[in-house]
Amino acid sequence: MNQLEERKYYEEDDEIDLMELIRTLMKHKIAIGVTTIAVTLVSLIGGYIYNKMSTVNSAIIGFNYPEIENGKNPDGSVFLKEYIVPLNVLNNNYSEYHDTLKAKKIADFKVGIKVEGLIPDAIQTRIEAALKRGENISYTPTQYKLSTKENKDVLESVVTDTVNEFINKYKPNYSVAKMEELGNYDYDNIYSLLNDRISLLKNNIDSEAKKNYVSNKLGYSFNELLVKVESLERVELQDYYSYFTVNGLSLNKIMREIRYDSEIRDVKLEKEKLQAKSQMIKNMLEEFKPTNRNLIIPNVGEFGIKIDTENEYYSNLINQYLTINSEIKDKEFIIKKLQEEKGIVNYPSEAQKEVIDQKLQVIREKLNNIIDELNKLNEEYVNAKYSDMITIVSPVIETHNGKPLVLFLAVGVVLGGMLGIFLAFTKEFAKNYRNKYSK
Template identity: 25%
Template sequence: MNLEKQNYVPENYKEIYEDEIDLKELFLVLWRNKTKIIVVAIICMVFGLITGKVMSSKSKKSTVVVEYTYPGIEVGKSPNGSTLGLTYSQFKNIFMIKDIFHKMPELEKNGLTEDNVLNAIKITPVLPKGLKEGEVYYPNKFTYSLKIANSSEKDEEVLKNFIEVQKDYFKRNYALTSRLPLLNYEESLTYDYKDIISVIDTSLHSSIVAIDNLDQNIISLEDKVEMQNILKELKILKDINLVKIKNMVEDYRVTKNPNELMINYRQQLEELGRQKEKELGKISQLESMIKAYKPDSKNVVVMNNGSLEKIKTDEENYYTDFLRQLAVEKIKLSDIQVEMKYIEKKMKQEVNADTSKEKEVDEGLEYIVSSLNKKIEKINDLTVKNYNKKYSDIIKVTETVTTKSDSKVPLMTLVGLLLGGFIGVCYVLVGNFIFEEKKKKNDNK
């Protein structure tokens, strides 16, 4: 039994033995041809290195990170108050690109168009870390990227010019939008007094509105005090001085065009006549309804030129309120009649030919214009000083212009090395197999 065990040999012993010999031979073959394998691996590694550099050069792009500081960006608004879209197209437009081409004429010589550059500038918001899904966030930092020219230096230059052009555009269009014009009294001497008064009144109103429109949040305490003083002086000029001159023109009947004055009076009488007829109609209807009043009525409808006017009160005060409205309409009619008589009286009077009266009016108007112009200059100074604070530094560059790329060199070099080694091994093994086959054929012959 032991003898049988000792003499026992597996049927596939020879194959196993031969396989072991083949593995050793395989290793020896690879070792003998290691130079070939290394050469092939180096060639592929160099090819991978070149491929990585080419891919990296194609992926190169110039970038810059900017931060917007204008009021409204924190709620997703553009400088003009409109809502920023997903493309942030308000931050770039063809007018900015035209300025770039004006600064860099070589772009057009290189075959680039304004649309090419406009579309190549990409704007990507910089989102903070830890932003949760579904959380609303309005970014104020953005990455500008550009890849259009043959060299990264040219892309960087284009991007730098774009930032400067953008700053100029924003300041020009969103900072100081308008200034109040000064009045030239000498040019208005050919106008009639009422027209001059109307122009001055409009300018006074615009000045008051300009003061009110200044942003109180960015104005210093000293400027606020000056604003209040200017506002008081403007209201005095408007409500006291100008009204006084207007009354003087009416009372003195001074005019540079008597015919136009009479036409103006007739137009006023016609308008007052229409208002009088309207009031008479209301009063007539109200009086008839009072006579026909019944205590159980809930509504009284007053017809007035096709419109409906309803009086609704509780039953106790209904009749009293109804009479009160009638009294109000009669007061309006009385005021209209007084005004008509005053104008008719003015029409019968002779136009004042006293030059001293005209001189008095001229001096009063000239004083108002002179004072108003001084206030306008101060308002314009305040506007420039304070309103521009909103947009004095509307764009801040937080990361300067650089050229970045998704570097594929290390990865492609490693891939080339591994692939080259594999190809080298395969090349050696296949060559050795072909050599062995030829040798066996020769031996068999």
């Protein structure tokens, strides 16, 4: 056989083999198709499950209040990333969504809520540059990313509850209750109640943060309210106090006299203490010898205390002695005044009751009007300053860390086709093998 004939033989043989392959594929085309479809479906389902398992839901919350820049909460306590999502929020959401959670244990659920501080690129660059210089820069992020593999509804609930919990915990509540009817208290007790309420009002109003706040909507400021409160305290309240004390009015004469006796006894005890102290200083002054550098202290013994500035020390003792004796005189005046007031205590007449009730009504109405204005101004002030101290910067979004389903489709088709062809040829080979060796 020459070369031309040999080449022709091989080409015919190849052609026969190729046709045989095609006939084999066509013979098993249904099986190949079914295998391809089955593998493709398995690939798609597997890809979908993989993508679902790789899905992460995330949201961003931001803090906006002055103390955050120094790593503090609004109340001045230390701000910690670990406490952004409160424990009670995690517990409540675990109980609510327990049946739909991927994490079946509460510990796994808590660990699955990730909190990550977001550092701006400019700040990150500064931090890295400082580290290269061997320096440390303290920075508290103002935005935090909350993420979890749980479903979107769970994270939305956690984020919303976290924001509400922070506001409820740190947003100030400056609301002041109105002054109710004063009832049948005695006049001095009513005065004490009114005085305490006015003191609370002044403390509520008079703060550095509020001093320069003026409401354009309401048309007044905290300073103006403070002036009103001080005027009420200085005029109407003092007028009421003077009226019932000067006239010795009391709704319970016996109890009022008992209180006077108690106050007089307390002041007398204070006076006796001052007198004892005064006598001790007087003795020290009498024992003090400018030419002798030893000071004798009564009831203690003699100590060799060296005094370099006798005249200055003597002067200090004199000043103390005078001050204490002045206080003793004050106590004597108070005792005398209390005794005089006790002596004139009497029940009010109907006319006096009417006068004093009118005075109290005026005080109560003015006080409640101021409280109304203060509550409105407080509400506006708190909303203006603290309404955005924590906000949801970015709502919950889904992030898929898996692969596109079209990729799983392509892989399924290729693998399914190859498996189908392999099975077809395997089946054909087995058939030919049995036919050959079964004879």
